Each structure stands twice: as structure tokens, then as C-alpha cells.
Amino acid sequence: MSFFSPRNRAEASDRLAGMTGYAAAFAALIYALNVGQALTVPPVSTYLDDAGLIGGLLIVIVFLPSFFIIKRRFGGPAVNPWKSDGFMSAALQRAGLTAFAGTFLSLILLTLLDRLILERVSAAVLLDLILAISLACFAMSFFLFSRDEGEGEDSV
Numbered sequence: 001m002s003f004f005s006p007r008n009r010a011e012a013s014d015r016l017a018g019m020t021g022y023a024a025a026f027a028a029l030i031y032a033l034n035v036g037q038a039l040t041v042p043p044v045s046t047y048l049d050d051a052g053l054i055g056g057l058l059i060v061i062v063f064l065p066s067f068f069i070i071k072r073r074f075g076g077p078a079v080n081p082w083k084s085d086g087f088m089s090a091a092l093q094r095a096g097l098t099a100f101a102g103t104f105l106s107l108i109l110l111t112l113l114d115r116l117i118l119e120r121v122s123a124a125v126l127l128d129l130i131l132a133i134s135l136a137c138f139a140m141s142f143f144l145f146s147r148d149e150g151e152g153e154d155s156v
Helices: 010-039 044-070 087-112 114-118 123-149
Strands: none
Touching: 010 044, 010 087, 010 123, 087 114, 087 123
């Protein structure tokens, strides 16, 4: 069976949720490369810039079309992994809340380190850092929550 032809809407929703997690992890890596590019010397920063550009193109060329192919496969109302009642959808929602909390704690920590970090980096680098942290929190928590099989009917 092909990855692009799931058997039912629930399986399509699970695949979209998984692809969202992988795309978020990949985007976090790209933003982390942007931060590294700003903080390194020119020969290394050139390589990091090229790697970030290639990564961005891969997201546009691979993830985006794959996402829409699976999303539109069933016709009618589009499959939405955020609104279904499946296990992966619950993991996606919990990961979103965890990413928000992780981002909020990271911003508080950056505020506490005001003179150490915030005065030494530009706003663009800080924004890339915050986006990298947020996306990495989302991806890591999604993969942890989607592996959690002990949260089923036994825990009720």
C-alpha cells in the first residue's frame, strides 16, 4: 500500500499528523541553522546559509505537495488532523499546548538573561531562535506523545 493512498479518513489524518511533526522538526532545524549562521564566522556561515536554503526548498518541494495530496485524496470535506478524535490528533493537540508552554518558559528565561543574551543579538536572530525553540518543542513533544501507548482505556 502506498503512503499516498491511506485506507480511510482516520489513517489519512494520522499520516497528516505525522507529516506535521516531521515538517515542524525540519523547520526547527532550518531556524537553528539560521541562528548558527548569524553567530559563526563567514566561511561556516556560508555553508549554514546554503544548508538552510536547501532545507527550505525541501519543505516546499517534498512536504507541502505530499500534505495536499493526502489531504485532498478523499474528496468532499478535507481531512483535518487537528479536529478528528483519533490518537494522533490528540497527540498533535497536546504537542501544541506543550510547545506553547515551552516557548513561554523559554521567553521568560531569555528575559531573565537580558544583559547576557538579548543585548548581544539582533532581533532577527532572536526571532529565529524563538521559532526554532517553539518548533523543536512541538516536534519533540508530538513524537513523545504519539509514542505514549499507555494512555488508552487502562488509565481511565
